[in-house]
Amino acid sequence: MKSNSELIFQRAKKVIPGGIYGHVAPAAGLPDCFPHYCKKASGYTFEDVDGKEWIDFMCGFGAILHGYSNVEIERAATIQREMGTVFNQPSEVMVELAEILVQKIDFADWAVFAKNGSDLTTWAIRVAREKTKRKYIIKAKGAYHGVDSWCDPGLGGRIPSDRQEILEFNWNDPDHLSSLFKKFPNQIAAVILTPYHHPSFQRSELPIAGFWEKVSATCNKEEAFLILDDVRAGGRLHDGGSHRFFNFTPDLAVYSKGLGNGYAISACVGKAEHKLASAEVFLTGSCWNDAVAMAAAISSLKISEREGVAKQVLSKGKYFCDQLESVAKKQNFPLTMTGPSSMPYPFIEGDSNLFKIQEFCRLCAKEGLYFHPHHNWFISNAHTFESIDNSILKASLAIDNLSRKSNLV
Ligand SMILES: Cc1ncc(COP(=O)(O)O)c(C=O)c1O
Structure with missing residues (x-):
């Protein structure tokens, strides 16, 4: 008998291209026992459309920082x-939200809002181009900054000119970055980077010592913008922005996941000296003044500050990663958790075709653990130490099962 998930997916294929698109499409290498559709979620768990309860370690791909359905938010x-969502004019909550961000983020003098990370990573590079009157943008190879044609990972619908002014350098190689500035003197508008490198299908890489210092110095010297894409990590490394965690100062920073705890909102903040240029780059969207998402973001930011949420998720994540690595080691399973502990990426030694990680996640799924094989995982502040202990126990059973298949371990 077909599951509800499969039945809904069959219906979806008739009316939605591909049925499910993007990184959760069934073709994206997810184990077959993963549900296609969710029904409801609360705290650190969700229920799929077949009534199965999962302990979740993806948090809506990062959008949920305080747990699903946080009561206060x-x-x-x-x-x-109850007062209204989208009006003709913005509402006062927009100003309050901007004031909070300006107060909270040390270098920020202003803030603007949209709905998705992509809206504002793209807008931010336009602000840099407006101010510098230069055309080239540098990004790190393999970095994700959204769905727009200058940076999306797909090939569909792309024309060569989309990437004509986009240059790439290898993460953690500041000399490579400098060489691009030499090759294109006075032509580079901005360097856009995530606070650490988290490419899909690969282990995460933290910045090496001196990386951010050198990148900042190069951007300063060359009078190019340093844009921090904090869409994914924002709120999970430092409550004041991930630049504080790695100790550097960007010109602009973009946030989205975690900002509204599941309500669609993104923000770009910037230094005072870029305020005029930013006002020149047109910015709007049908529902971008959505006051509900802004009220949710204000509440979410207040909780983050009051409860020191970034520190909490880092410490819960460390407990989780240490425990998981330790049970793996005992069972001779070469699993390492890479990247920061609040958003770790699992890496298995010798797993070049990624079959082992897929099998591990499939066996964990059988135990009710939602671990993604190719994307970093996320810890929320709703995860408790008990829920982590419980998850480690389940993961340990999965590793045990995996060990029996000697060809996989
Ligand atoms: C680092 C980073 N930048 C930008 C984006 C794009 O954000 P959105 O999907 O909200 O457009 C994402 C989304 O995953 C991201 O992880």
Whole structure:
């Protein structure tokens, strides 16, 4: 008998291209026992459309920082929803949210809002081009900055000119970066980077000592913007922005995941000296003034500050990663958790075709653990140490099962 997930997917294929698109499409290498559709979620768990309960380590791909359906945030959203969502004009909550970000993020003098990370990574590079009157943008090879044609990972619908002014350098190689500035003197508008490197299908890489210092010095010297894409890591490394965790200062920074705890919102903040240029780059969207998402973001930021959420998720993540690596080691399973502990990426030694990680995640899924084989995982502040202990126990059973298949371990 077909599961509800499969039945819904069959319906979806008739009316939605591919049924499910993007990185959760079934073709994206997810183990076959993963559900296609969710029904509801609360705290650190969700229920799929077949009634199975999962302990979740993806947090809506990072959008959920305080746990699903956080009571305080939902209350703030409800109060605003009763007054209205999208009006002709922005509402006061937009100003309040900008004031909070300017107060919270040390280098920020202004803030603008949109719905998705991509809206504002693309806008940010336009601000850099407007101010510098230069055309080239440098990014790190393999870095994801969104769905727009200058940076999306797909090939569909792309024309060669989309990437004509986009240059790439190898992460953690500041000399490579400098060589691009030499090759294109006075032509580079901005360097856009994530706070650490988290390419899909590969282990995450933290910046090496001196990396950010050198990148900042090069951008300063060359009068190019340093844009921090903090869409994924924002709120999970430092409550004041991930640049504080790695000790550098960008010109602009973009946030989205985690900002509204599941309500669609993104923000770009910037230095005072870029305020005029930013006002020249047109920015709007049908529902971008959505006051409910802004009220949710205000509530989410207040919780982050009050409860020191970035530190909490880092410490829960460290406990989780240490325990998982330790049970793996005992079972001779060469698993390493890479990247920061609040958003770790699992790497298995010798797993060049990624079959082992897929099999591990498939066996964990059987135990009700939602671990993604090719994307970094996310810890939320709703995860408790008990829930982590429980998850480690389940993961250990999965590793045990895996060990029996001697060809895989
Ligand atoms: C680092 C980074 N930048 C930009 C984006 C794009 O954000 P969105 O999917 O909200 O457009 C993402 C999304 O995963 C991301 O991880």
